[in-house]
Each structure stands twice: as structure tokens, then as C-alpha cells.
Amino acid sequence: MAKYTKYPELLSPNGWCPGCGYGIIARLIYEVMEEKGVSQNHIYVGGVGCNANLYGALEGGNKVECHHGRAPVCANGIKALMPDTFVFTIQGDGDCYAIGMGETIIAAHNRFPITVFAVNNANYGMTGGQTAPTTLTGQVTTTSPKGKEGKPFDIIPQMRALGVDYCARGTTASLAEIRKLKKYITKAIDLQLQERKYAFVEILSPCPTNWHKSPLEANEYIMNNVIKYLPLGEYDTSKEE
Amino acid sequence: MVNITLQMERCKGCGICIANCPKDALAFSNHSNHSGYEYVQVNEETCVKCGTCYIVCPDGVFVFTETITE
Structure with missing residues (x-):
């Protein structure tokens, strides 16, 4: 029997x-x-893009909207002032990897205890589906009508090179992967709450x-094509050393 | 006893729950909600309350309530 x-x-409705x-x-x-008991003691730091719909869907809770791409460093500042508050960002791939790449790298390099959730949909969704750094090779978008040339940007090797303690890539494209994704999210949130890690x-x-x-x-496109370029999995070095 | 209720106004008719339901207990209802989306309906006789639809639904349509009957 499933656990409800x-x-x-x-x-609220999104x-x-x-x-x-x-x-x-x-x-x-x-x-x-809610399971970890921080739903009343958190700050959601959001960027610009489709994730901004979450501001409207939240009934209560603390939220900050940052300049485009600047969410991780804003979260760093908030965490520095409020070390006992759970601080996390939700950003799109345009926000996190295009305009905000500098801030994403700096936040990972500083390793302040924040949690960053980057949502990758392989295009600039809110502005009409233009080519993003994460667009797949050959993928047709409004600004690449003959298919994109070049490889999609992969953040996980960059994060591992920066030596972050925990990085993972999951997807919402299948039932099994959603279950795995919840484990990744739980681990990432636990790292901030218990071990004060990025x-x-x-x-x-x-x-x-x-x-x-x-x-x-x-969903099938993700399972058949996207994960060939951007493999799923987690890289946990928080227990090493 | 577990009850399943559907919040039709939240449904956007994406059909992901219908494709994932292991018992084929979900189907489109041929009715639209206020937002204009054709919402889903559940066949309570074949539904085994496994919770799969809750996990895959992006919009929080499915609500499971557990009631204890004596």
C-alpha cells in the first residue's frame, strides 16, 4: 500500500x-x-523566468525575487544574516546558466550553506522558446530553425570541478524518476539543515x-533524448575526507 | 478506508495521470472546468488508491483522505 x-x-493552484x-x-x-519542519522558517529566493509563477502559487511563506540570474548570491547574503533560516533558490536554466552563470559559479565556489534547484527545460521557456545554452544538438527552437549547432551545456562536471559536496540531476519525466528526485531533494535539504553545506x-x-x-x-523526449546528453544521477562527496 | 477526491478546478487536462494509472481507472470526462481544460474523472470501482496519480500530477488534483471506519 502506498504511503499517502x-x-x-x-x-495553491499554479x-x-x-x-x-x-x-x-x-x-x-x-x-x-514540511517533513523537515522548516515550512514556516524558510526563504525562497527566486529568479526570473517560469519559476516566477511560484510567487503567485504560494500562500504565505517568505519569498524574495532577485534580479535576473542573481538568486544564488542573494541567497548567500540572506543566509549570512539569517544562519538559522532554510534558504533555497529555484531557477530556470536561462537564469542559472546563461545570465546568472557568474553568480552560480561564485555561490558554488563560496560554498555557503544554501540549496540551489536549477530547472532545465532546454530553452528559454517564458520568452517563447529561444535557444539556451542547454538546448540539445539539433533541437529546433524559435532562434535555431535549422537545429542548434554545438553541444548542450552540462553543469554537473563544472560543479564537481568546483568541489561542491553534493550535486545531482533528476527529472520529472517518469514515475520512477520522480521518486528518485524526491530522494535527491531530501538529501540536498538535509545537507543544509544538518551539516551546513552547499x-x-x-x-x-x-x-x-x-x-x-x-x-x-x-516526457518521452526527455527519457529518450535529453538524458543521453545530460545523464541522470547524484554525486555525493559530503561523507568523504 | 482511503478515499480519493479530485479537485477538478486544478486540472489542466495534461493526461499524464491517465497514462501512468496502473489500473486504467482514470479517463477524460468530456467536461471542461472554468479554465477551459477538460478534466479527468476516476472510476472508483477499478481504482486501488495506489497514489500514482498524486505523484505524477503537476497540479495537485488528487487528494487522498484516510478515514477509519469502525
Whole structure:
């Protein structure tokens, strides 16, 4: 018999497109926060992009909207002033890897105890599906009508080179992967709460609207194509040394 | 006893729950909610309350309540 979980109290109906993975990601993060008892003592630091719909979907809770791409360093500052508060960011791939790459790298290098959730949907979703650094080779977008040339940007090797304690990549594209993703999110949140360590989790999310696919086709696209370029898994070095 | 209720107003008709339901207990209802999306309905006779739909739903449509009957 399955274990039933209550839908997080802070989340109200959201404004994301049908089939978007953001709804599952927000639910998992707030579920884990409720389980850990920090749903009343947290600050969500958000960037610009589709993740901004979460501001409207939150009933209560503390939230800060930063300049485009600057969420990790804002979270660093908040954590420095409020060390007992759980601080996390949710950013899209355009926010985290394009305009905010400098801040993402600096935050990972500083290793302040914050948790960064980067949602990768392989395009700039909110502005109409333009080519992003994470767009796959040959993927057609509004600014690459003949398919993108070059490889998609992979953040995990960069994070490992920077020596972060925990980085992982999951996806919302299948039932089994959602279960695994919740474990990654739990571990990342635990690292901040118990060991005061930085953790980075990338989540591959479908974008049916801009990929011009049905929600089910978009999930299949992730499982058949995206994970060939961006393999799933976790890299945990927090217990070593 | 576990009860399943559906919050139709939250449903966006993506159909991910229908594809993942192991008992084929979910289907589109041919009715639209206020947002204009065709929402899903559950066949309570075949539903085994496994919770799969809750896990895969991006919009929090499915609510499971556990009631104890004496």
C-alpha cells in the first residue's frame, strides 16, 4: 500500500502550462520542507523566468525575487544574516546558466550553506522558446530553425570541478524518476539543515508548449533524448575526507 | 478506508495521470472546468488508491483522505 502524502499547505493552484514539470518540482520541495519542519522558517529566493509563477502559487511563506540570474548570491547574503533560516533558490536554466552563470559559479565556489534547484527545460521557456545554452544538438527552437549547432551545456562536471559536496540531476519525466528526485531533494535539504553545506540539484523538466509536443511526448523526449546528453544521477562527496 | 477526491478546478487536462494509472481507472470526462481544460474523472470501482496519480500530477488534483471506519 502506498504511503499517502498531503499536498503542501503553502501551494495553491499554479499558473504553469499543462504538463510542465515545475508543479511537481514545487510540490516535492515543499513536501520535503514540511517533513523537515522548516515550512514556516524558510526563504525562497527566486529568479526570473517560469519559476516566477511560484510567487503567485504560494500562500504565505517568505519569498524574495532577485534580479535576473542573481538568486544564488542573494541567497548567500540572506543566509549570512539569517544562519538559522532554510534558504533555497529555484531557477530556470536561462537564469542559472546563461545570465546568472557568474553568480552560480561564485555561490558554488563560496560554498555557503544554501540549496540551489536549477530547472532545465532546454530553452528559454517564458520568452517563447529561444535557444539556451542547454538546448540539445539539433533541437529546433524559435532562434535555431535549422537545429542548434554545438553541444548542450552540462553543469554537473563544472560543479564537481568546483568541489561542491553534493550535486545531482533528476527529472520529472517518469514515475520512477520522480521518486528518485524526491530522494535527491531530501538529501540536498538535509545537507543544509544538518551539516551546513552547499548542495546543487538540477532537474530536467518538460516544456510541452515550446517543444511543440503533447505532455506525454515531452516526457518521452526527455527519457529518450535529453538524458543521453545530460545523464541522470547524484554525486555525493559530503561523507568523504 | 482511503478515499480519493479530485479537485477538478486544478486540472489542466495534461493526461499524464491517465497514462501512468496502473489500473486504467482514470479517463477524460468530456467536461471542461472554468479554465477551459477538460478534466479527468476516476472510476472508483477499478481504482486501488495506489497514489500514482498524486505523484505524477503537476497540479495537485488528487487528494487522498484516510478515514477509519469502525
